[in-house]
Amino acid sequence: MEDVSDGHVGSEPDEEIMRATYRALCEHGYANLTIKRIAEEYGKSTAAIHYHYDTKDELLVAFLDYVLDRFADAVHDVDTIDPEQRLQLLLDKLLVPQEEHHDLLIALVEMQSQAPYKETFRQQFRQNDEYIRYMLRTVVSHGIEEGVFADADAERVARSLMTIVHGARTRAVVLDDPSALDTARRTADQYVAAVLLERE
């Protein structure tokens, strides 16, 4: 569907600006992020960023979409079609050890806390959540059809697993507790074993 010959697809966020935003967010956090600081990481003028994004919030919404895209790419690259393995892999990716991403998690939790005040943030967080639930639901439904998983409400399972994922990230950041993601990974395994594998 995508016309690659177009060269530049207007709706795609500019990869380099997104990478610069990532670095600036990790270094300065959300509250102290400015277009100027992103431009410094980008190595170009603030005008070069404003050419693509009118406001900082617009850029950050694009960044949230970019984070989702990277996640989706990482998951799609996996070549197993076994439902149990794919579900485990999704949970691994959703609950990566925080050392790698702790500064990004801090910034994302800050942005999340602004969702009640910023409609565009809330909409993008909802969109990301819907997409990840769709991925979870798909693998759960597939496993049920294959007879690998017990019969269950795939959407409810997806929501339960996302609750565990969000709890882990919040606890990792707020309590500065690196073990929160391991705890959540174990909790998710116990949940999956009980609800989908009917063993404990």
Place this chain on the structure above:
Amino acid sequence: MEDVSDGHVGSEPDEEIMRATYRALCEHGYANLTIKRIAEEYGKSTAAIHYHYDTKDELLVAFLDYVLDRFADAVHDVDTIDPEQRLQLLLDKLLVPQEEHHDLLIALVEMQSQAPYKETFRQQFRQNDEYIRYMLRTVVSHGIEEGVFADADAERVARSLMTIVHGARTRAVVLDDPSALDTARRTADQYVAAVLLERE
């Protein structure tokens, strides 16, 4: 242990200021909270507040402690000693329907997002978490001793349940999704059934 005859216990937060802080937080959110706005709710001067609390952050840390106290009081008032009932009740209290407390939850999520930047917030959030995990651990251990619950690592169970609680609150606020607390309540029930009751 507490000397009630003392009349005024210096370390206790002043109840009226705490109630005023609650109202001001619900109305203005964390970012727009000022001592002046709390004073308006309190019906006294800002000096009357500064007499008790040097800074807004100091007052807010006291407020987090107050929220924990109210929670502990609500739990202690319950007169059942049946472990399964007490655990259900703790989970009910931790996952109350958000209509009642949604504005407070929004403010708490904002304050949580500042924990990486404010040592005193982080310490108080840790203290609250430790205390609630202690309550959960106690009832789980009691149930194991009584033979009502299966043998399990009570601290791990407490951490898993708190992960579900934090995930629910984050999702309720960030996605503005009132069903997030119901989802979490069901997830917690499934978790308890699988790990402590060994039935699904």
